[in-house]
Amino acid sequence: MIINNNVDDILDDILKINSVLTTTISSYEGLVIKKIGVEVIHRKKLTVEIAKIAKSIREHLPKQLKHGITLSVYFDKFDLLIVFFENFIISVLCDRDVNMGFLKIKMRKIIPLIKSSL
Amino acid sequence: MKEKNEEKLGKAPSSLIFISLASMYLDNGMVDEAIDLCKAGLEIEPHNEEAHLILAKAEIEKGNMEKAKERLIKLLEENPENSSAKILLEEIKQKLPEEKFKKEEEETREKEITVSETHSIMEIEKGEEEEFRIEKEKIKKFPEEVKKPPDMEIKKQPQKIEKSTIDKETEELKASFLKKIKKITQIKGVINCFFRLEDGSIVRTPQLIGNIEDLLPLLDSLLNSIKSAGSRLKVGKLDIIMLEIENGVFYIFEKENYDCFLFSHKADNFGLLKALLPKILE
Numbered sequence: 001m002i003i004n005n006n007v008d009d010i011l012d013d014i015l016k017i018n019s020v021l022t023t024t025i026s027s028y029e030g031l032v033i034k035k036i037g038v039e040v041i042h043r044k045k046l047t048v049e050i051a052k053i054a055k056s057i058r059e060h061l062p063k064q065l066k067h068g069i070t071l072s073v074y075f076d077k078f079d080l081l082i083v084f085f086e087n088f089i090i091s092v093l094c095d096r097d098v099n100m101g102f103l104k105i106k107m108r109k110i111i112p113l114i115k116s117s118l
Numbered sequence: 119m120k121e122k123n124e125e126k127l128g129k130a131p132s133s134l135i136f137i138s139l140a141s142m143y144l145d146n147g148m149v150d151e152a153i154d155l156c157k158a159g160l161e162i163e164p165h166n167e168e169a170h171l172i173l174a175k176a177e178i179e180k181g182n183m184e185k186a187k188e189r190l191i192k193l194l195e196e197n198p199e200n201s202s203a204k205i206l207l208e209e210i211k212q213k214l215p216e217e218k219f220k221k222e223e224e225e226t227r228e229k230e231i232t233v234s235e236t237h238s239i240m241e242i243e244k245g246e247e248e249e250f251r252i253e254k255e256k257i258k259k260f261p262e263e264v265k266k267p268p269d270m271e272i273k274k275q276p277q278k279i280e281k282s283t284i285d286k287e288t289e290e291l292k293a294s295f296l297k298k299i300k301k302i303t304q305i306k307g308v309i310n311c312f313f314r315l316e317d318g319s320i321v322r323t324p325q326l327i328g329n330i331e332d333l334l335p336l337l338d339s340l341l342n343s344i345k346s347a348g349s350r351l352k353v354g355k356l357d358i359i360m361l362e363i364e365n366g367v368f369y370i371f372e373k374e375n376y377d378c379f380l381f382s383h384k385a386d387n388f389g390l391l392k393a394l395l396p397k398i399l400e
Contacts, residue, residue, distance in 0.1 A: 041351050049347035056343045057361075060336035070362040073344055076354025101388075 006117045010110050011036045017106060019098035021078075024091050025114070028054055033088060033118075040078075040093065050091050054084055068111065072100060083107060088118065137168045138332045139365050142310055142381065144176055152176045155365065167193060171202055183210055295321040295376075301398050302380065307387035309366070314377045330379075333368075337379055341370055360388065371395055 011023045015037050022037030030051035035043055057069060069084040074096075081092040081103060090111070092103065140159070143152035156173040160166060170193045177186035190207040193200060295313045299322070302311045312322035312330055322330065340359065348356050359370040362385055369380035369391065378399060380391070 041353065045351060049343075049351060053340070053343045053347060056339035057336075059339065070360075071340075072358075072360040072362075073348075073356070074358040074360075075348055075356055078353045080353075 007034055007114060008036070010113050010117065013110060014092060014103070014106060017098070017103055019095040020092055020103065021095060022093045024093075025118075026050060026089050026091065027087075028058070028089065037093075046091070046093070050082055050089055053082065054089055057084060070104065070107075072104075081107070083111065085111075085115070090114065137166070137172065138330075140169070140172045140176075144172060144179070148309075149176050149179045153180075165196065167197060167200055167203070171200075171206065174203075174206055178206075178210065178213075183214055186210055187214070291315075292321050296323060298378075298398055299323055302378075302395070305387060305390060305394060307382045307384055308380060308391075309383055310381040312379050314379065316375050333379075337368065337370060341372070341377065345372075358392070360385065371399065373399060 007025070011025075011034065014020055014023045020037070021040050022035070022043070024032060024036075024043060024047060025034040026032050026047040028051055030044075030048040032043060032047050053071070057071070071080075071082045071084070073080045073082070077096070079094045079096055079098055079100060081094070081100065083090045090107070092107070094100075094103070137159070140152045140155040143149075143155065152172060153176045156169045156176065159169050160173070163169065170189055174186040174189045174193075177183075177189065187207065187210050190203045190210070193203045194207065197203075295315075299311045299313070302308055303323075312320055314320055314334075320330065340361065344359055345356055348354070356372045359368075359372070361368040361370075367382045367385045367388075369378075369382065369388075371378040371380070378395070382391075
């Protein structure tokens with residue numbers, strides 16, 4: 001997958017949101033395509049686990065969705081936002097006090113830009 | 119043209135999910151939404167029998183009996199063994215006055231035939247009665263001990279008590295969950311709610327739930343994969359899962375002894391749910 005330089009700026013925009021720790025673009029095989037932010041959790045491990053979750057979603061849901069499938073998971077220590085697309089997955093790891101609503105709005109705006117940059 | 123098709127494909131839900139959602143919409147009185155969803159799905163999968171069935175049901179709800187009848191007849195032409203379609207078609211026939219008249223005619227014809235057969239049936243019944251009387255007399259001749267072994271009676275009694283107390287407890291438990299469902303479904307935007315208890319049993323209100331059996335594999339595998347991810351990544355206990363797709367939002371509230379599954383039209387009630395659910399689920 002070829003990545004345009006604009007992706008860095010786009011991901012930087014997400015990282016500027018309060019309590020966002022890391023943003024990753026990964027493949028359905030668990031490969032890290034682009035990473036940015038503080039490595040709180042081992043990034044490779046995280047993308048592998050996300051790929052496993054994606055597999056269980058792909059078995060039951062359509063592969064092609066215009067706006068993607070958004071999964072928000074709230075754990076004790078962190079919040080995780082994952083957006084699944086046809087060829088790639090964007091995941092954002094945040095602290096528990098993140099404004100998830102604002103983050104989702106921001107994601108919706110930048111997703112077309114990321115799509116065009118990949 | 120290709121772009122248009124791709125757009126359609128993009129909007130089209132997979133058969134599993136769109137059927138479940140359409141069924142849920144229908145069960146909750148959202149007939150127009152069910153029709154729209156089925157029609158969108160049928161553009162991609164024109165031979166999906168489940169979708170045709172739900173659409174026929176929705177058409178009945180709308181009062182379009184003829185449309186529903188035509189759809190079901192077509193469906194049965196393609197698959198004459200579809201029992202659900204047969205049942206539904208029979209229901210429509212009963213509702214349609216013209217068909218009702220035909221049926222009455224058929225019934226009277228059947229009556230004429232059955233009168234001639236009544237005599238032979240009565241003879242068979244008489245023979246059976248005689249057999250029954252002979253068997254009864256045979257039993258009477260057995261000694262009392264054989265009829266009621268005392269050991270068995272003693273063993274049976276405590277089992278009965280145990281079983282009845284367990285039944286009572288589970289009934290009480292289910293009643294408490296039903297109360298919770300009632301409260302949860304009153305929250306703005308919530309379409310559906312059900313609980314899965316520790317033993318795997320599902321607590322749901324029949325008037326609210328559609329094909330949850332179709333949705334459970336998705337929700338179950340999602341829950342399991344997220345739980346195992348949580349423990350491997352050491353991010354703490356799982357609290358809430360929120361899955362947003364184009365047609366709605368699924369919430370899974372993970373608790374120690376049960377899982378609470380919610381289906382909502384939009385995600386804008388998340389804050390409200392997050393605040394209210396812990397109190398309701400306590």
